[in-house]
Amino acid sequence: MISKKTKYALKALGYLAEHSTGEPILISELAKEENIPRKFLEAILVSLRKGGILKSKIGKGGGYMLAVPPTNITIGRIVGILEGGFALVECLNDNNVEVVCVECGDPTCCGIRLVMGDVKKAIDSVFESTTLADMVERSELARQHKSKIVDFSI
Amino acid sequence: MISKKTKYALKALGYLAEHSTGEPILISELAKEENIPRKFLEAILVSLRKGGILKSKIGKGGGYMLAVPPTNITIGRIVGILEGGFALVECLNDNNVEVVCVECGDPTCCGIRLVMGDVKKAIDSVFESTTLADMVERSELARQHKSKIVDFSI
DNA sequence: ACAAATGCCTACCTAATCTATAGAGATAGG
């Protein structure tokens, strides 16, 4: 299960991608529009900034902007920043290569590790091939599709 | 990240699959051999029994056995029982179809939901195509392979 | 019938993590 933190991050980034005009967007606007607790969001945005996805401007007229075009931001990168590297078992964590599960015994022969390695590959392949832009676009398409159906039904 | 509970379950089931002689195996043996806290394991085994994977025998000469051949037990089923249906977002949970994330707004148009649906498909495809028997076999093969290498190096 | 071996059940505890909040501080613009 992804955390609320990650969900909020994805929502906030989606909003930024959709409403990007070159001008910074306020935390308070993001919080209000996407229904995210203001202070909680602050912390999330800081993480994303430190992760290189956002840039900020302090002071009057300040706010947040994407630091990278949304086509270059993979979902995997976002999740990685918020969840601290997504893995199913400690010993397969991207960040902490040296960490070994105590349960593994011999990691090279641990069946769990072998299977979860496959799962991780499957997850990563989606995460790395899907960008923030894709996510926004799919959402938009779904919305259009739905409104068409509504039109017909009226 | 899968929980220790799930890891313990996989280890215990692996042991049962490997040492299955038709005779029940004691909780205490499982706990000792696989290094799992005894009482914690009890609870896990009960879940697995209720999930239809194990059967038990009470009283002297009792213990646990697989209720199904290991070739018919998918990893997905095991994880499902222990984690209560593996999902990345609430609204994609197998068990609670009606649960919707408050964050989704309109679930049919939620970009996060759409993307995580893809991820879930990817995970499930591995989970459903890998059995307990596969896991044990891969572990065994890895062990053999390793011992060969060691032989050569001596 | 009884004792021993075994799983079953309920309740509980602790520590970690997740979610959220508060408030003072730093910085920029006008």
Added chain:
DNA sequence: CCTATCTCTATAGATTAGGTAGGCATTTGT
């Protein structure tokens, strides 16, 4: 200098994960 804004540190509450304790129920062998 004042205001709007992000930044940082600390903390509090809720939930979950991981683990423990003890007594109950059932079966088997004698």
